[in-house]
Amino acid sequence: MKTNLFFALLFCPFFLLAQIxxxxxxxxxxxTARVITPGQGQAPPSDAIVLFDGRHLDHWQATDSSAAxxxxxxxxxxxxxxxxxxxxxxxxxxxxxxxxWRSPAVVKGEGQLRGNSGVFLQSRYEVQIxxxxxxKTYSNGQAASVYKQYIPLVNACRPPGEWQTYDIIFKAPSFxxxxxxxxxxxxxxxxxxxxxxxxxxxxxxxxxxxxxxxxAHGKAPLFLQDHGDLVSYRNIWIRxx
Ligand code: MG
Numbered sequence: 001m002k003t004n005l006f007f008a009l010l011f012c013p014f015f016l017l018a019q020i021x022x023x024x025x026x027x028x029x030x031x032t033a034r035v036i037t038p039g040q041g042q043a044p045p046s047d048a049i050v051l052f053d054g055r056h057l058d059h060w061q062a063t064d065s066s067a068a069x070x071x072x073x074x075x076x077x078x079x080x081x082x083x084x085x086x087x088x089x090x091x092x093x094x095x096x097x098x099x100x101w102r103s104p105a106v107v108k109g110e111g112q113l114r115g116n117s118g119v120f121l122q123s124r125y126e127v128q129i130x131x132x133x134x135x136k137t138y139s140n141g142q143a144a145s146v147y148k149q150y151i152p153l154v155n156a157c158r159p160p161g162e163w164q165t166y167d168i169i170f171k172a173p174s175f176x177x178x179x180x181x182x183x184x185x186x187x188x189x190x191x192x193x194x195x196x197x198x199x200x201x202x203x204x205x206x207x208x209x210x211x212x213x214x215x216a217h218g219k220a221p222l223f224l225q226d227h228g229d230l231v232s233y234r235n236i237w238i239r240x241x
Contacts (some may be wrong), residue, residue, distance in 0.1 A: 044098065044237035051088055051222070052077060052236040060086045063223075076102070076234040079117060085226045087123060091219035094241040097121070097168040102232045103131035105161025109229075111137040115160060116227035118147065118206075121170045122220035126206035127189055127197075129166075129231060133157045144191040147206045152189070152196035163234070164192055171241075173202060175216035 037046040044050055051059045054075030060068040062084050069083035103115025115131030126147040130137065132155055139145070144152035144166070158164050166189060173185035185202035188195075204212025224233065 042235055044235075045239065048098075048237040048239050049090070050237045052233060054234055057086070059088055059090065061089055063087055076232040078230055078232040079224075079226050079228075081226060081228045081230070083226060085120075085223055087221040087223045089221070091221050092122065092238060092240060093172045093219045095121075095168075095170050096239040096241060097166070097170065097222070098235065098237050099166050099168070099233060100163050100235045101129050101166070102163050102234075103129075103160045104230045107131070107160050110135065112141060112227075114229070115231055116225075116229050117231035118225035118227065119166060119168070120206065120223035120225065121168070121185075121187070122172060122217065123223040124205045124217070124220065125170075125185065125187070125202050126225070127166060127168060127187065129225075131157070131160050133159045144189055144196040146187055146189075146197060146200060146202065148208075149203050149206075149212065150187075150197055150200045152191065153198065154194060154196060156191040156194040156196060158192060166191060167193075169241075172219075173214070179216035181214045181216070 034047075039045050054072070057068040057070065057072065057077065060070075062068055068086040069080050070077045070086055071080055097119070099119060101117065107114065112130065114135050115129070117129040118126045119129060120126050128141060128143055128145045128147045130141070130143040132143040139151040140148050142152065142155065143157050169188040171186040173181055174183045176182050186199050187197050187202055188199050189197035204214040207213065222238070
């Protein structure tokens with residue numbers, strides 16, 4: 001027994017050294033990454049849920065669960081002011097979201113009243129949509145801000161009337177059985193391919209007045225805001241993570 005231990009201790013360093021000098025020792029073959037097909041051009045990847053492909057609003061509804069009332073033309077849907085925001089019928093948790101939006105070519109209004117809409121993850125956490133091309137407003141409420149929580153790193157807005165993209169990576173907050181938040185959510189946002197929110201910690205719900213709230217919730221729909229402006233959307237897809 002003692003002899004075995006002696007030899008084990010004697011050869012152990014040599015064994016470790018052999019491991020360190022062998023590149024094969026650090027290769028991982030299992031599990032393997034699932035194969036998907038990335039989209040060509042504007043097309044979604046093969047494992048995405050397409051929420052809007054320009055043809056119908058079947059995946060959407062009004063907040064009272066009646067049919068979504070936004071209009072569709074030329075493969076885009078547009079806010080019908082005062083008809084209310086629209087929600088996905090399906091609920092989501094952690095996700096990667098691709099969404100394209102366009103503020104009206106005819107510029108009307110100033111500050112928050114120009115091309116305002118919003119992408120609300122889990123119907124609670126807003127990435128602001130606003131025409132901020134030569135349009136000043138409070139920085140933590142401009143386009144690509146996490147509304148009233150984080151100023152975007154840069155203003156990557158295209159001119160009004162041009163299509164813009166958001167690619168959003170969202171980690172949902174988690175709550176324990178007592179309803180206490182035990183892990184914050186996070187958001188990473190690319191605006192027209194440019195990093196504008198770098199894994200920021202979501203403080204809580206988006207509030208126009210007052211502080212963010214952290215009431216427990218589970219998966220929830222994606223919500224798009226009607227702020228009274230003719231903002232359009234197209235090519236919306238999501239990947240559950
Ligand atoms: Mg908004």
